[in-house]
Amino acid sequence: MATSSHDIEEGLALLPKFDADGLVTAVATDVVSGDVLMVAHMNAEALAKTIETGEAWYFSRSRKKLWKKGEESGHVQRVSELRVDCDQDAVWIKVEQLGPGACHTGRRSCFYRAAPLGQKAAVSLTFSDAEKTFDPGAVYRGKV
C-alpha cells in the first residue's frame, strides 16, 4: 500500500522522504544558545547512525561519503533531541557542540555573516559572531 501524506504528516512512523540523491536536510542548532550551527545532509545510514548513537552523522555531498561530525577535528555533536518535519524531508537536531566550534572555517557556527535588510541593490554582508574560535589549519591538518 502506498504511504499517504496523512501517514507521513500525522503518523508516528519514521518515513524519511529522501531526495533523488538519497538525502534529507539536517539542521543542527546549539541546545544552549539556540543558534543554528550548520546545515548539512543525511542519507539513510547517517540518519540511522545519528539515532542509534546519539551523535551526529552526516553525508558529505562533496566528498560523497558518510561522515561523523568531529571524526577529524574532535568537535563531536552530542544530540539531545532529533525531530522530523511535517513532510519528513528535513530533520532538526539540537546538539551539544563539543570543542570550540562546528564550522570548518574555525567559527562556532557556519552562519557568521549577515545580510542587511531593506536593500534592493547589490548586498554587502557584515560579519556577525565571526571571531574564530579555533585554527582550522591546525585542527584539520592543512586540509582546509
Add this chain to the structure above:
Amino acid sequence: MATSSHDIEEGLALLPKFDADGLVTAVATDVVSGDVLMVAHMNAEALAKTIETGEAWYFSRSRKKLWKKGEESGHVQRVSELRVDCDQDAVWIKVEQLGPGACHTGRRSCFYRAAPLGQKAAVSLTFSDAEKTFDPGAVYRGKV
C-alpha cells in the same frame, strides 16, 4: 575571474551557491524561542525579495512557484536577521512569526515529532509540541 572558495567563505559579497534547481536551503527560526519553525528553499528572486522587503519569501518545489509566506494564511514571517553560511548554499532567517503558526498542518513549527535516541531497530516517533494552534482547513480553505 572565477570566484574562489576564499571569496565565498571569507568575503563580504553575497554570492549564493544555488543548486542545480536554482535553490538554496532556508531555515527559519523563531526569534523569540529559537525553535526551528520550518526548512524550505529560496531561489534568487525569493532571496532578493526577502532581503528587500524584510518578509520571508520562498520557492515552492512542489508547486514550482515563488511564494510569500503567509500570502494565503496571513501567517507572514517578519525577518529580524538573515545570515548566510560558510559556503553560501544555506540561509538562516530569524523571524517574528505572525499568527498562530508556520506549519501547513496547523502547528506553530513543522517539527512536531521527535525520534527516540539510542535505538537500532524501527523507530517510532513521539509527538512533541504537536498541539494544533490553528485549523488548517479553515485557514487554507480546504487546500490542505
